[in-house]
Amino acid sequence: MGILEVKDVGKRFGGLQALGDVNLSVNERTCHAIIGPNGAGKSTLLNCFVGKLIPDTGSVMFDGQSVLGRTPYEINQLGISRVFQTPEIFGDLTVMENMMIPCFAKRDGAFRLQGIRSVAGEKELRDQAEAMLDEVNMLDKRDMHAASMSRGDKRRLEMAMCLVQNPKLLLLDEPTAGMARADTNNTIDLLKEIKETRDITIAIIEHDMHVVFSLADRITVLAQGTPLVEDTPDNIKGHPKVREAYLGEAH
Amino acid sequence: MLGLNKSDTRLLLIVVALVAAAPIILNPFPEGSGLAQFNAGYPDLMQRFVIFGIFAIGFNILFGLTGYLSFGHAAFLGAGSYAGMWMMKLLSINVIPAIIFSTLIAGVISVLIGFISLRRSGIYFSILTLAFAQMAFSLAASVLTPITGGETGLQTNLNDPRIFPEFLGGGSSIDGNIPKPSLFGIEMTASYQLPIGGWEWTFNWGYYICGVVMILAFYMAIRIFRSPFGLMLKAVKSNQQRMNYTGLNARPYMLACFVISGMYAGLAGGLMAAMDPQVGAERMQWTASGEVVLMTILGGVGTLIGPVLGAGLIKYFENIFSKINSNLLHEWFAFLPDGLEDFLVTIIYPFIGKGWHLTLGLMFMAVIIFLPGGLVEGGKRISRAIRRPKEATAADGKTNPAE
Structure with a gap:
């Protein structure tokens, strides 16, 4: 049983099925990456974890409690902290x-x-x-x-x-987007250190494969709102389905 | 001192000194001299300085810290005045119950208005508060006439019931006159005149009571600015999204802030009633709400001392500038040739007397354009310009926190 359990989550925006039957389990003290091409529903999924969006179907359990229907500040008080795509600071x-x-x-x-x-x-x-x-x-x-x-x-x-805040779960939404290479490497080092020294679980959405493969223990590939595969980084690298999702149908 | 850091303590002491010495400072010109009409050291006006200072300090706690611009603060001012009047009519002519009750009533009303208005932010919040204030004004002027006296307003009367006439010295109506608001048996209008040389200084009991209340209000404002609560209010202004995802619920912080701000306005209203026991609905009109916005912006939004300075400046203009008339102008420019004299008087005339609003408007525009931080920023620039030559070689000192 993971610290974050996502069951059959679906979300529809008008005619667009943004998420369909997403099942995901993030184990405690691991780094779980969610990758996928643009529009795969990564950010939508993340927003369902923090109370910004409420999924139409399914459940999201954190540490044995449902997060659905809770406000963002209540969810933060449960132990989830979130880093935004563009830094949100005071x-x-x-x-x-x-x-x-x-x-x-x-x-x-x-x-x-x-x-x-x-x-x-x-x-x-x-x-x-x-x-x-x-x-x-x-x-x-x-x-x-x-x-x-x-x-x-x-x-x-x-x-x-x-x-x-010593969160149990840290959500990172493209933490290195728009960063210079050196800054990206600093961020990777920082996250690695955090992972080793703290009792923390990390879920990360990222485009930069260098970051993903340096940090992730498990990777979920999302395409068109549904998880394609979930595996270790080594297995994901050569996975034919992943190539297909990123590069389109085989040519 | 008193839980304040060094610079805040200094600021508080300066304010205490200014309030204490105001009757002298504001009367720089000898009686009977040509400039005596610029003296502002008479009780009525000094009372207004500090009362509007309290009003603006409270408004600044809301606007300066959270950035929520309320256009309805006059409603709390008016409600405070009515509440204070009723205390003086029903309970005792003593000002203490009047001031306390006016603060409480304004607090209750601001809970109601705040609870609804704070569902929106930005311009919608401003419009909601404006709508509530106009509603309060209309109610006071018509529907609530039994409580507010309608358009004639509310005054103290000889036959008011006053159930504790002797409370804390009370006030006497033995001689058949309407009792005047008092504390420890001394009437608010009581003054001690001190003529020295050509000067005449008036130390007024009512002014010093208002002054002490303003110092307390100012001290509370410093504490709020430096407290975790104040930090949260700044967070509201800066980034509500981050605040929300940091585990903080902005709504109760905002409501608490709105209520505190409303209570400051109520306190000012109560003091107004205590100093001059009559109140009409016009005290709730939207122009009164606008005035406190001007005061705060003119002095410096989000600074501690700014609103007080702004309040003083506007009240000074309103009372002193408006008294200059064309005869006076002719007197001043009498040394010039006739044609030039008339010409100058014609040009300046629209800006004085009833035209003081025009001067105020120009000044306001100048401050907004050249000194967006208000008078406080102006003061800082001046002090920096003075200090700069001395520190030319030294590295530029770190920036001072807003005072």
Whole structure:
């Protein structure tokens, strides 16, 4: 039984069957990649995990609980953190403030009125945030305006914001999209380290096969809304069906 | 000090000093001199400075931190005034129950309005709040006449029931006059005149009560700005999507913020009623809501001191600039040849007296275009320009957080 169990999930947008009977099981402490050509329904599937979309049919169970009908913040409180395709950070705030917000969310829940305590006085949380920034090598940027950073830094910050919450499941939606090669390699190293040192499960959507094959323990290939194959990276590489999905009918 | 960091403490102390010394600072010109009409140190106006300061501080907690622009804050101001009036009519002429009750009533009303308005954001939120405020205005002017006095408004009367007339010193109506709002038996209008040289300074009891309340309100605002709650409000402004996926529910944060902001407005309304015990429905009109928006933007949105400065500036213009008339202008330019004098007076005349709105409008445009951060940004630029030559060799210091 995996930490994330997807059963018969279907989603239709008007006349378009975006997802049809998706079955997927992500095992604990593994990195599971979901790949597929454009329009295969990867992002739709991911949005069904985090409460942005509700599938028409099927069920999504996380850690023994259904996530369907829960709001994104409730799902995050269950232990799922999400990294977006374009980094979603608090651009108006400093890097350190960006880090403090998820720390508060983790400790205090979805809402807690603390109008009198000061952020500066929260020593324990600040230490946590700083340690996490150190881990992603951003401690020197702690007072920077988040919006003024490079895209690679924004991505690292977003990942640090997710990781500081110690999520059980980290969802990555094309984390290296639009990144330079060096940044991509840094991200791979960072994710590898996270995987080894933390009690975390990673589900990743990615186009870059270099990233996928460096990280994934298992790969699901999605095509036209249905899973084609699920296997280890080595077996996927030479799989005829995968070639077909990516390159079209054999020529 | 008091849980504030160094720069915040300094800011608070400056505000305390300014409030305490305002009767002197605002009266820089000797009595009887030609410039005496620019003196703003009379009780009525000083009270308005600090009361509108409170109103703008509260508005800025909502607009400055979360970016939600409410066009209906006058509804809370008016509701606070009515509530305060009723306390002074029914309970005691003492201002304390009036102020507390006005804050609470505004809080209750803002829960209702906020709960509905906050279902939308951006311009739709603004329109919803505007609609509610106009509804409140119409209700106060017509349907709710038994409570609000309709178009004649609400005043204290000699035969008001006042069940605890002696509360905290109370106020006497023994001599057959309508009792005036008071605290510890001293009326709000009580003043101590101090003539020194050509100057005459007026220390007014009501002003100092408002001043103390404003300092408390300002202190609370600093604490909110620096608190985890304030950080969450900034997160709402910055990126609601990220906030949502970080496990935070923005809605209750917004509602709490809206209610706090509404209570500040109610407090200001209550003080207004306490200083001048009469209130009409026009206090709820949308122009009053617009005024607080102007104050906040003029002073500096999202800064701590900005709204107070903006409130002071607008009230100063409204009361001082509007008093200049063409006779005065002729007096000032009397040293010029007749033709030139008339010409200058003709040009300047539309901008003074009843035309003070025109001056305000031009000033507002100038601030928006050249100083989007308001007066506070202007102040920062000036201080940077002064400091720059000294630090020319040193590396540019790190940016200061907004004050």
